[in-house]
Amino acid sequence: MIDLSTRLPVKDRFILPKRVIYLDGNSLGPLPRAVPERLNQVVSDEWGQHLIKGWNQDEWMDQPARVGNQVARLIGAPEGSVTMGDTLSIKVFQALSAALEMRPGRKVILSDSGNFPSDLYMAEGLIRHLGKGHELRVVEPDAVSGAITDEIAVVMLTQVGYRTGQMHDMDAITRKTHEAGAVMVWDLAHSAGAVPVDLAGSGCEFAVGCTYKYLNGGPGAPAFIYVRPDIVDSVEPALSGWLGHDAPFAFEPSYRPAASIERMRVGTPPVLQMTALEEALKVWDDVDIGALRAASIALSELFIAEVESRCPGLTLASPRDPAKRGSQVSFAYKNGYAAMRALIERDVIGDYRAPDIMRFGFTPLYLDDGDVRSAVDILQEILERGLWDRPDLKQASRVT
Numbered sequence: 001m002i003d004l005s006t007r008l009p010v011k012d013r014f015i016l017p018k019r020v021i022y023l024d025g026n027s028l029g030p031l032p033r034a035v036p037e038r039l040n041q042v043v044s045d046e047w048g049q050h051l052i053k054g055w056n057q058d059e060w061m062d063q064p065a066r067v068g069n070q071v072a073r074l075i076g077a078p079e080g081s082v083t084m085g086d087t088l089s090i091k092v093f094q095a096l097s098a099a100l101e102m103r104p105g106r107k108v109i110l111s112d113s114g115n116f117p118s119d120l121y122m123a124e125g126l127i128r129h130l131g132k133g134h135e136l137r138v139v140e141p142d143a144v145s146g147a148i149t150d151e152i153a154v155v156m157l158t159q160v161g162y163r164t165g166q167m168h169d170m171d172a173i174t175r176k177t178h179e180a181g182a183v184m185v186w187d188l189a190h191s192a193g194a195v196p197v198d199l200a201g202s203g204c205e206f207a208v209g210c211t212y213k214y215l216n217g218g219p220g221a222p223a224f225i226y227v228r229p230d231i232v233d234s235v236e237p238a239l240s241g242w243l244g245h246d247a248p249f250a251f252e253p254s255y256r257p258a259a260s261i262e263r264m265r266v267g268t269p270p271v272l273q274m275t276a277l278e279e280a281l282k283v284w285d286d287v288d289i290g291a292l293r294a295a296s297i298a299l300s301e302l303f304i305a306e307v308e309s310r311c312p313g314l315t316l317a318s319p320r321d322p323a324k325r326g327s328q329v330s331f332a333y334k335n336g337y338a339a340m341r342a343l344i345e346r347d348v349i350g351d352y353r354a355p356d357i358m359r360f361g362f363t364p365l366y367l368d369d370g371d372v373r374s375a376v377d378i379l380q381e382i383l384e385r386g387l388w389d390r391p392d393l394k395q396a397s398r399v400t
C-alpha cells in the first residue's frame, strides 16, 4: 500500500509554469519564488550602488562559507566543513587529487560504470597529468564492494547513479574502503536534497556535489566540497588559487594554504549565482528531510505502479527496491527519445539519457500524487496513439 499522505506544503515556494508537470528537478531544479526579488536587490542595490565595496559591506567574500553551512545542514556535515565554488567537475578534481596524495604508495582509483562520465574523465585527466602510473579501475555498480582491496588508493563513487537512480550504501562502502586502507570520495550530485545523507556519520574523507538539481540554485549554480575536519589542514590543494591562500590580500609570491575548508576555494566566487542559491536554500529551513524521503518514495512507487499497469512497452531500469533508489525513476524504451520529446511537448517534462533511458525525477517539494497520475495519463496516450512517431521528435537536440 502506497502512503500518499506525506505531502509537503511548500509547492507555492516555487514558480512553475501553469500546466507543467516538472519531473526533471533531478537535472535542473525550478525557480524558488523568492529568488528573483533577492537577485534584483543584490544587482541593483549591492552591485549597482555599492560597487566594489560590496565585497566587505555586503559580505560577498564570506558567501562561500555561509552558503557552505546551509548545504552542510542538508548533508549531515558539521558547520565549517563545506565550501562553495566552481563546477562539480572541478570539485571532483580537487577531492580526487587531494585523496591520491594521501596514499602515495597506491596507484588504483576505483569507480563504477554508473558514475557520471565527467567524474571518470576528470580522473583520467588527473592520472595523465600526474604521470605516475595511476590506473582508473571501473567496475559494475554491484561489484564495487568486492573490488575494494588493499591495492586501492581511492574509491570515488556517485552515491545515486544518474542513469538508473541506483543508490550505493554509503556507510557500508565507506567502512569497507577504510578497512582496506583507502580514501573515500563521494559525489552527492543526486543525493543532496533528495535523500538523507549523514556525511559525518559515514566518516568519508571527501564529498562533492552540485546545487542546480535538488537544491534549486539555478543553471550553473556553484558546486560544494566537504573535507573531513580532522584531515583538512593536511590537504594540499592541487588547484592552489589565491582565494584558498591563507592571506589572499597579502599578495605573497608563494602559495600558503588557508586553514580549514577555506583552502578548497580557488578564485573569485560567482556572487550573483551564489545569491540565487543562498536564497533558494531557504526553502529548506523547515523541511524535514526524512518526511521528504518518505514522500519521494511514495510518489516513485506510485509512478512505477501506474506506468507498469498502463504502459506495457516500458521496462523499469531503476532498482525495484525503493531503499536502493534515489529520487528518480528510469524506464527503458526503445523510442524513448521521441517519446520524451512528445511528453515535453505536452508539458510533462522529464529527460532522456542514451541509449534508451527515460528519466523522471520525483521532488515532493512541488509534486504530488495528482501530478504523477496526470503525467502517466499523458504518457499512456502518447504511447497508445503513437504520438511520438514524428520525424521532428526523433531529431536529437544539443541537450537531451
Ligand SMILES: Cc1ncc(COP(=O)(O)O)c(C=O)c1O
Residues within 6 Å of the ligand: 087, 088, 089, 090, 115, 116, 118, 119, 158, 162, 187, 189, 190, 210, 223
Ligand atoms: C554525478 C555528477 N557528477 C558530475 C557532474 C558534472 O557537473 P558540472 O557540470 O557541474 O561540472 C554531474 C552533472 O550533472 C553529475 O550529475
